[in-house]
Amino acid sequence: MQRRTIKSGHSYTLQPRPQGELLWVHATTPERYQALCDIGRRLKSLRPDLSVLASWEPELRLTGTVGCDIPVGPLAEDTLTEARSFVAHWQPDACIWTGPPSRRVMLRHLREQGTGVLLADLLDSEMPHRASRWLPDQRRRMLEGLTCILTPSKTVRDRLIRLGFPSERLELAGKLRVSAIPPGCNEDELATMQQTLGSRPVWLAAHVRLDELPRILDAHRNALRLLHRLLLVVALDSITDLEAARRLLQDSGLSFADWENGGEPEDFNQVLLTGGEDLGLWYRLSPVALIASSLDPAAQGQSPLDAAALGSAMLHGPGIHAHRDLYDRLAKVGAAVQVQTQSGMADTVVALSAPDKAAEMALAGWQSVTESAATTDTLLERVQTLLDQREDSDAGS
Structure with missing residues (x-):
């Protein structure tokens, strides 16, 4: 396999091109990278x-x-x-480019090779500038090979039209962000649990690591002083921790039901322990959710997308490095709160037991993670069209 080194010093092995169709995606920000990989997962x-x-x-x-x-x-x-080397090796059937179309040589070469390119998420600050007012304006020529440009900005759309880019190949679309595909659940089971729980306040600790469980149980014990009927659902991050978690709960003095052994929460139970495979059910039943695997400041954390899409007000610890952009976006709209201590966790859970406050946070989170769904759907449709056209072209040649 060929070895390549680029100017920044980054070196990688040029592995063989896989058989079948190949979509090339190019990112200019971490958030766009996550969104493009999500689109790739759905297309696959x-x-x-x-x-x-x-x-x-x-x-x-x-x-x-x-x-x-x-x-x-x-x-x-x-x-x-x-x-030439890159395109000849990978032979992409279609491409999604994000951000500024600054790699003019590459984009021109893709055009010459007949590869369809979708330029997505073009912002005002990323519009190409004229190199010199004394030289011919090359921007239209640079852009004309693009199959379609998607932008969230009316200003960008209008400027592109003034440059002569065909309006039928322009589309206003929301910003490109990861959008959620929330896990499903058994509807009969959901209805039964809603009836079982009634008006009882519930909060969920999702993706709980074993070393986090004592702190979460301490926070729950503190919250119980003000909310006597509060139920904590503990969904473990790893099913292999189930037996150790049972022992911790037995030693905690809290009454618990064991969902994995067929137990259901009775009125006297304070905790429900589950292996974590039914998160679609528990997110739907829990107005408040702690996204765990985050209490250690050095932890990478778990994605909050499912919780937000299913209507939970969210808490999390400081260890969210792998998903910081998502959490920052949710915090900005008031959908997520970081907690540092057990007492802070307990206080936040109690404060969010007020239905109006939890509902306000949940709505903000839902709006934030679903606003890009239409853009994702548009890109999925357009990429499939490009791939189908390429397949038809190859079959006819």
């Missing part, structure tokens, strides 16, 4: 022989994500030699 469920190649700008420090089969890393310099 629709087209099983599809592979997704991911690249990004040299200044980003990213790692692979589910949905991107080949995280090839930062692109080399934008020269004709590099563009």
Whole structure:
């Protein structure tokens, strides 16, 4: 396998191109990378022989994500030699480019090779500028090879039209962000549990690691002083911790029901222990959810998307490094709260037991994680069209 080194010093092995269709996605921010890999994951469920190649700008420090089969890393310099080598090796059937179309040589070469390119999420600050007012304006020529441009900005759309870009190949779309596909649940089981719990206040600790459980139980014990009927649902991050978690609960003095052994919460139970495979059910039943695996400041954390999409007001610890952009966005709209201590966790759970406050946070979270769903659907549809056209073209040649 060929070894390549780019200007930034990044070196990688140029592995063989996989068989079947290949979608190339290029990211300019970590959030766009996550969103593109999410789109790749969804496309792969629709087209099983599809592979997704991911690249990004040299200044980003990213790692692979589910949905991107080949995280090839930062692109080399934008020269004709590099563009020819890259495209000849990978032979992409379609491409999603995000951010500024600054790699003019690469985009021109893709056009010449007949590869459809969708430019997504073009912002005002990323519009290409005229190199010099004394020289011919090359921006229209640079953009004309793009199959379609999606932008959340009316200003960008209007400027592109003034440049002469065809309006039928322009589309206003929301910002490109990861959108949730929340886990389902058994509807009969949901109805039964809603009846069982009635008006009882419930909060969920999801993705709980064993070393976090004592702190969560202490917080629950403190909250019980003000909310005597409060039920904590503990959903473990790993089923292998189930037996050890049972022992911790037995030693805690809290009354618990064991869902994995067929137990259901009785009025006197203060905790319900589950292995974590039914999170779709518990998110729907819990107005408040702690997204655990985050209490250790050095932890990477878990994605809050499912909780937000299913209407839970969210708490989390400081260890959210792998998903910080998502949590920052949710915090900005008031959908997520960081807690540092057991007492802070207990106080927040009690405060959010007021239905109006939890509902306000949950709505903000739901709006935030679903606002890009239409953009995702548009890209999925357009990429499939490009891939179908490429397949038809190859079959006819």
